[in-house]
Amino acid sequence: MxxxxxxxxxxxxxxxxxxxDLPIKTVMPTGEMVFPMGQHIGAPATPIVAKGDKVLVGQKIGEASGFISANICSSVSGTVKAVEPRMLLNGSKATCVVVENDGQYTGIEGxxxxxxxxxxxxxxxxxxxxxxxxxxxxxxxxxxxxxxxxxxxxxxxxxxxxxxxxxxxxxxxxxxxxxxxxxxxxxxxxxxxxxxxxxxxxxxxxxxxxxxxxxxxxxxxxxxxxxxxxxxxxxxxxxxxxxxxxxxxxxxxxxxxxxxxxxxxxxxxxxxxxxxxxKCTPLITRVMTLTGDAFEKPVNVNVRIGCCHADLVAEGGGFKQEPAKIISGGPMMGFAMFDLNVPVTKTSSSILAMTTDEVALNEPTPCIRCGRCVSACPGNLVPQKMAQAVSHNDYDTFVSLNGMECYECGSCTYACPAKRPLTQLFKQARQHVAAQRRKK
The missing domain is CATH 3.40.50.11540 (NADH-ubiquinone oxidoreductase 51kDa subunit)
Incomplete structure (x- = not known):
C-alpha cells in the first residue's frame, strides 16, 4: 500500500x-426553515415562490440566475412565510425563502x-x-x-x-x-x-x-x-x-x-x-459533524438544508458549558460563528464548539525568521516575506512573491512559533488585490 x-x-x-465511531443520526426538523438563495459560488438564485405558496419536498424554490449559479430546492413541505433578507453564517444578510414546515414531508411527484x-x-x-x-x-x-x-x-x-x-x-x-x-x-x-x-x-x-x-x-x-x-x-x-x-x-x-x-x-x-x-432526489440534505469538547455528546447528523444551527445543538446533547468559541467548519479553515440562529446551507460541514479559545490566548510576537512557515507552506511560498510586504501595504511585492497563490490553508499560522496571524494577513491582502484588479 x-x-x-x-x-x-x-x-x-x-x-x-x-x-x-458514531453512526450518522437522521434529524427531522420542525418549525421554520430558511433557504438562502446564495449557497454557492456565483450569482445567487432567483426566488420563484412567493409568500403564501405551498411547497413540497424537492420542489425548486430558487432558480439559477446565471451560468455560475445553482438552483435551490425545498427540503420540507409547507407554506412560504416570507421572501426576505435573513442573517447568514458569515454575518451578512441575503435574500432567503422562509418556509413553515408542516411536518408532513410531502414530496414532489417521482x-x-x-x-x-x-x-x-x-x-x-x-x-x-x-x-x-x-x-x-x-x-x-x-x-x-x-x-x-x-x-x-x-x-x-x-x-x-x-x-x-x-x-x-x-x-x-x-x-x-x-x-x-x-x-x-x-x-x-x-x-x-x-x-x-x-x-x-x-x-x-x-x-x-x-x-x-x-x-x-x-x-x-x-x-x-x-x-x-x-x-x-x-x-x-x-x-x-x-x-x-x-x-x-x-x-x-x-x-x-x-x-x-x-x-x-x-x-x-x-x-x-x-x-x-x-434516485431522482435533488440536493436537500447533508451530513454534518457536531463536535468539540464543549458538546456533551458529539454526533454526526444527516440534516435537512434550511434548518437552524441552534436547533442542532440539542442533537449533541447540548453544551457542557458555554463555549468559548464556536466554529463553522474545522479549526484550520473554518470561521468563528457569533450567532447560531442561522440556517444550514449546502456547504455547512460542522459545528465545532470549544471550551477554550486558543487563538485568543496566543499573543503575537515579532518574527524570529525561523523558516518554519516556509517549510509548512504547501504552495512553496515564503510567508515571512509576504507578511512583511502586507504590513507595509506593499501589495505589488506581495503579488511578486506569488502571494495570490496562497491557499489560505492556515499551515503557516499553525507552524509559526511567534503566533503571528499570517493567514489572516494573506486573506485580506488577496481580497484587496482582487478588488483592485476588478476595478481595472
Whole structure:
C-alpha cells in the first residue's frame, strides 16, 4: 500500500476520535426553515415562490440566475412565510425563502424513484445535476454541472473523489464512506460515464483504515476505479495538494483542475450526484459533524438544508458549558460563528464548539525568521516575506512573491512559533488585490 503526499503541510491535533465511531443520526426538523438563495459560488438564485405558496419536498424554490449559479430546492413541505433578507453564517444578510414546515414531508411527484443512468445521455445527466442544485459540498460550493462540462472532456484523465477529510475534528465524510459506500461508487460511475478515457481515484488518508478497506472491497471488480491511499497530513484534501499527491500534476491559481486533466469532487458531492441522477432526489440534505469538547455528546447528523444551527445543538446533547468559541467548519479553515440562529446551507460541514479559545490566548510576537512557515507552506511560498510586504501595504511585492497563490490553508499560522496571524494577513491582502484588479 503506497502512500502519496505533497511537499510541506502540518500535523495538527486531529480530534476525530470524538465522533469517528458514531453512526450518522437522521434529524427531522420542525418549525421554520430558511433557504438562502446564495449557497454557492456565483450569482445567487432567483426566488420563484412567493409568500403564501405551498411547497413540497424537492420542489425548486430558487432558480439559477446565471451560468455560475445553482438552483435551490425545498427540503420540507409547507407554506412560504416570507421572501426576505435573513442573517447568514458569515454575518451578512441575503435574500432567503422562509418556509413553515408542516411536518408532513410531502414530496414532489417521482421523488426518490430509481433511474438507470446508463440509459441517459451525457447532456441529460448534466441537466439533471443542474436541476438538482448540486454544488461542491467540501466548502467551495462551485456548481457541479459546470465542473462536469469542461471545454475539452476528452482530455480528462482522472476523476478524484476527495475522501481525505484532512480538516481536524470533521468525520462526516468518513462516516459516509463506512455507511453508504454504494452511493459513492455509484456517483463516481455516473461521472465516469461522462468521461470515457478517465480513471476514478477514491483518495483517502491512511488514518482511515476502515474506510480504505470498505472502499477497496466496493471497487474490487471495477476496472476503472481504484482507491488511492494518501499520507495523513494537512492540507492533503486541498484541491491542488490532492491533485499533486494523487497524480503528480500541478495546477496554480490561474488554472482549473481540468487544465491538468482532473476533476475533483468531495465525498458528499459524489453522493449528491448519485441521488440526483439515480434516485431522482435533488440536493436537500447533508451530513454534518457536531463536535468539540464543549458538546456533551458529539454526533454526526444527516440534516435537512434550511434548518437552524441552534436547533442542532440539542442533537449533541447540548453544551457542557458555554463555549468559548464556536466554529463553522474545522479549526484550520473554518470561521468563528457569533450567532447560531442561522440556517444550514449546502456547504455547512460542522459545528465545532470549544471550551477554550486558543487563538485568543496566543499573543503575537515579532518574527524570529525561523523558516518554519516556509517549510509548512504547501504552495512553496515564503510567508515571512509576504507578511512583511502586507504590513507595509506593499501589495505589488506581495503579488511578486506569488502571494495570490496562497491557499489560505492556515499551515503557516499553525507552524509559526511567534503566533503571528499570517493567514489572516494573506486573506485580506488577496481580497484587496482582487478588488483592485476588478476595478481595472
Amino acid at each position: 503506497s502512500e502519496a503526499t505533497f511537499r510541506g503541510g502540518v500535523h495538527p491535533y486531529e480530534g476525530k476520535e470524538l465522533s469517528s 421523488l426518490g424513484e430509481d433511474r438507470d443512468y446508463t440509459k441517459l445521455s451525457n447532456d441529460e445527466i448534466r441537466d439533471i445535476v443542474k436541476e438538482a442544485g448540486v454544488v461542491g459540498m467540501g466548502g467551495a460550493g462551485f456548481p457541479t454541472n459546470v465542473k462536469l462540462a469542461p471545454k475539452e472532456p476528452d482530455k480528462i484523465d482522472y476523476i478524484l473523489v476527495n475522501g481525505a477529510e484532512c480538516e481536524p475534528y470533521l468525520t462526516s465524510d468518513y462516516r459516509q464512506m463506512l455507511e453508504c459506500p454504494e452511493e459513492i461508487v455509484g456517483g463516481l460511475k455516473v461521472i465516469l460515464k461522462l468521461f470515457d478515457k478517465a480513471k476514478g481515484l477514491i483518495c483517502i488518508e491512511d488514518n482511515k483504515p476502515e474506510a480504505i478497506a470498505k472502499m477497496e472491497k466496493m471497487v474490487q471488480n471495477e476496472n476503472r476505479i481504484e482507491v488511492k491511499v494518501l499520507k495523513t497530513k494537512y492540507p492533503q484534501g486541498g484541491e491542488r495538494t490532492l491533485i499533486s499527491a494523487a497524480t503528480g500534476r500541478k495546477i496554480y491559481s490561474a488554472k482549473l483542475p481540468a487544465d491538468a486533466g482532473c476533476i475533483v469532487d468531495n465525498i458528499s458531492t459524489v453522493i449528491a450526484i448519485y441521488r440526483a441522477v439515480c
